[in-house]
Amino acid sequence: MDDEKTIFLGSEIEQPRPEEALFHILPIPYEATVSYGGGTGKGPAAIIEASQQLETFDNFSSPCELGIYTRNAVDVSGKPEQVMDNITAATREILELGKMPVGIGGEHSVTWGVIKGYLDAGVEDFGVVQIDAHADLRDRYEGEKHSHASVMRLVVEAGIPLFQLGIRAYCEEEMGARDKYGVHYLDAHQLVPTNVQEFELPEDFPRKVFFTLDVDGIDPSVFPSTGTPVPGGLGWYQTLNLFESVARQREIIGFDLLEFAPIEGFHAYDFAAAQLLYKLMGIVQRNR
Template identity: 35%
Template sequence: MEFSIYPGLYGCIPEEFCQYKEASIAILPIPYDGTSTWMKGSNLGPQALLDASANMELYDIETDSEVFKRGIVTIDPVSCPDDPEAMVDVVCDRARSILNDGKFIVGIGGEHTISIGSVRAAAERFSDLSVLQFDAHSDTRNEYEGSRYNHACVMSRIAEICPYVQAGIRSMDSSELERLNRDRTFFAHEILNGSNVTHKILKALTQNVYISIDLDVFDPSIMPSTGTPEPGGLDWYTLIKLIELVVREKDVVGMDVTELLPNPANRSPDFMAAKLVYRVLSMIFTKKKES
């Protein structure tokens, strides 16, 4: 498939490292906010993240690397239909083409429903796939507000594709208890109280892993710009350490970052989201270089 290269390039990376054919990494903006049930505006998240990324310094201290030199191309945003199931199909088609071209895909939402399409495409491409979901909410309702593709149902739809592991959870409905798997669900209080859950997370994951990060996994004191903030979330280094250990032991084959709801009066969360993408990519591609 031929892709248009989006002028709002992630990271203001030099042009020589933004060519689709040579790039190892493809950023796919997915500006969809069709099923949000509280604060709306996550469709503005991809542009806010891209705008903020222009202010990043591109050397990563902790990995002693410059991952942008592997090539990071920003694709034209997905034109999302209003219907969430139709949106998932469109995202899947775009993600499938990117993955078939051998790129590492980074989906930028948009609400969390966008993850279903990318995961579906990744499961077609990679055998033995599982999803590692970082989130404040379980998102395992079978249906919500008349739709099976509501943002509150994301992991129920992903479960129909491949296994998943949840980390950072601290809010759920009692109706979700029947789908709760305690071998695969790790609550925020368990992680923050020093419980050694890392080996359990690694054990529950397959070798090929897709990482899905809903930004409300963070505590709202550092990430207030989400549609459904929850107190008691993870801090930056707790999340990074968990991801680092997963990257070390597993093969991360794709990722997304969702639910950024930008606030014009506070751009810091936009930058944090952009930096998170770069930090995770730096870890993943440092491992690829070493191996």
């Protein structure tokens, strides 16, 4: 990767050696099961390109001081099972280096491949915190198990504790799945009207947390650039503060940013997604 435009923040930093960087950016341009608007397959490249406009100082610290290594995009050709295997292998490789995966997608189904990478690498006793508009707890959607609408069902079926934030679109099946698998949640109607900025994870929630952030969890007034926008979502600072609330309570062992679908001609949203990703790195840096 010699072209700075293919490296996250490549306008400001050189690509380090993999062993020198904590954050390993993993582009996953997969788009196969989206059910409304498309374009998430173009999300990773747009975010990386927009990152060239970022400052290295995020107003509080310089996350790039911990090292950011941008990996080659995952091969997302082939059947869903093969794509998940490819994501799993890439994630496991990062973890075996002792580094932190930072996935950028792509549709939300890819999170299962990432989580499976943790399991295959022998990472034990961790939970998942999810920001999203949708519960993603269907057994399958349109006949597909590896669907963006079913990804969290795979997570909880694997026995991984889940805490959901900002959900405001779910069906009765998903309500039942929450009860069956003991899913914790604070839905949008509990967070947004009173502008909740922090919350307490249950005492028995694992000490290690993977954080998955679907941009449609944020209100479409901030991110209309997503395939399935739902009104009534989280605000910009609220999203950052909820992520930081988790980082203060637990160890973030990785995170992803998904379902970003660029809108041609509206580069402000590309930049916002790049800035969001970098600010999440900053929060991790300052809470280590």
